[in-house]
Amino acid sequence: MATSEIFIGKVHDLSWRRYYDLTKPKVVALILFTALVGMLLSTPGMVPVQPLVFGLIGIGLASAAGAALNHVVDQRIDAIMERTRGRPLPSGDLDAPHALRFALGLVALSMLILVTFVNVLTAVLTFSAFIGYAVIYTSYLKRATPQNIVWGGIAGAAPPLLGWTAVTGEVSTFGLLLLMIIFLWTPPHFWALAIKRRAEYAKAGIPMLPVTHGVEFTKQQILLYTLMLLMVTLLPFLGHMAGPFYLAGAMVLGVRFVYFALQLWRTEGDAYAMPTFLYSIRYLMWLFGFLLVDHYLTVLL
Numbered sequence: 001m002a003t004s005e006i007f008i009g010k011v012h013d014l015s016w017r018r019y020y021d022l023t024k025p026k027v028v029a030l031i032l033f034t035a036l037v038g039m040l041l042s043t044p045g046m047v048p049v050q051p052l053v054f055g056l057i058g059i060g061l062a063s064a065a066g067a068a069l070n071h072v073v074d075q076r077i078d079a080i081m082e083r084t085r086g087r088p089l090p091s092g093d094l095d096a097p098h099a100l101r102f103a104l105g106l107v108a109l110s111m112l113i114l115v116t117f118v119n120v121l122t123a124v125l126t127f128s129a130f131i132g133y134a135v136i137y138t139s140y141l142k143r144a145t146p147q148n149i150v151w152g153g154i155a156g157a158a159p160p161l162l163g164w165t166a167v168t169g170e171v172s173t174f175g176l177l178l179l180m181i182i183f184l185w186t187p188p189h190f191w192a193l194a195i196k197r198r199a200e201y202a203k204a205g206i207p208m209l210p211v212t213h214g215v216e217f218t219k220q221q222i223l224l225y226t227l228m229l230l231m232v233t234l235l236p237f238l239g240h241m242a243g244p245f246y247l248a249g250a251m252v253l254g255v256r257f258v259y260f261a262l263q264l265w266r267t268e269g270d271a272y273a274m275p276t277f278l279y280s281i282r283y284l285m286w287l288f289g290f291l292l293v294d295h296y297l298t299v300l301l
Contacts, residue, residue, distance in 0.1 A: 018088040023064035038163025054117035055166030065106035069134040081200040129158040146212040153186035184229040188222040189280035196273040219265040226261040230254035249290030
């Protein structure tokens with residue numbers, strides 16, 4: 001094989017890998033997990049194959065599209081921040097027009113799949129979440145207010161509700177409760193990272209809470225939201241959505257989260273910021289896992 005052919009092959013392979021990177025696959029994986037839990041919790045029996053498969057594909061494609069559009073809008077910021085300067089656009093591996101066409105293609109395909117194979121309600125809600133995150137939050141709220149992650153978190157909290165509506169075709173109180181849990185989880189999760197990266201956000205001109213109101217105030221807010229989260233996670237049990245197995249798991253996980261928030265608040269500087277951030281990811285996965293196991297224990301018993 002000629003040297004030029006080998007080089008072209010490597011460039012082509014790199015290009016597709018960078019398109020994959022545009023989708024923020026780890027974030028999409030967590031989104032799909034919470035959407036799947038929403039689907040499984042929505043019915044006592046087996047979820048029909050069609051809404052299960054095509055619902056996850058459609059929600060996943062829309063989430064990937066939002067992530068790709070986020071790269072396009074934030075490319076100037078990403079080039080400034082050390083954490084993000086290696087992303088496909090600031091690194092020069094891809095350009096904005098190609099990334100934009102990729103994002104729009106993904107969301108168009110997502111809507112086609114959801115409308116055709118799932119239901120119109122899920123398509124509308126998924127598109128609303130896409131607009132809320134990729135346009136309203138990324139283009140405006142992120143740069144306009146230190147409460148950006150709170151208001152933007154509404155869109156990010158939608159996946160379990162989307163999973164619920166994909167199966168049932170309706171918005172229910174329990175589906176909204178799952179949304180509320182992620183909505184309250186988002187600020188302490190993200191603000192912990194923002195404390196660690198506050199200098200980079202300040203350099204990029206992004207008014208994150210630790211930049212505008214200081215680290216100590218942000219720590220207080222993290223503790224406050226973590227306590228509210230602990231209380232809200234009791235509602236599935238109190239509302240007879242989940243049983244004692246979930247309640248025990250939610251209490252252990254929630255108290256542990258409060259412990260991290262307290263340690264972050266009491267400790268000088270940002271020493272506990274990343275441990276709190278990393279635990280918050282495990283917390284959400286385990287909490288939804290307990291919901292799922294409890295659901296099937298209830299069905300079997």
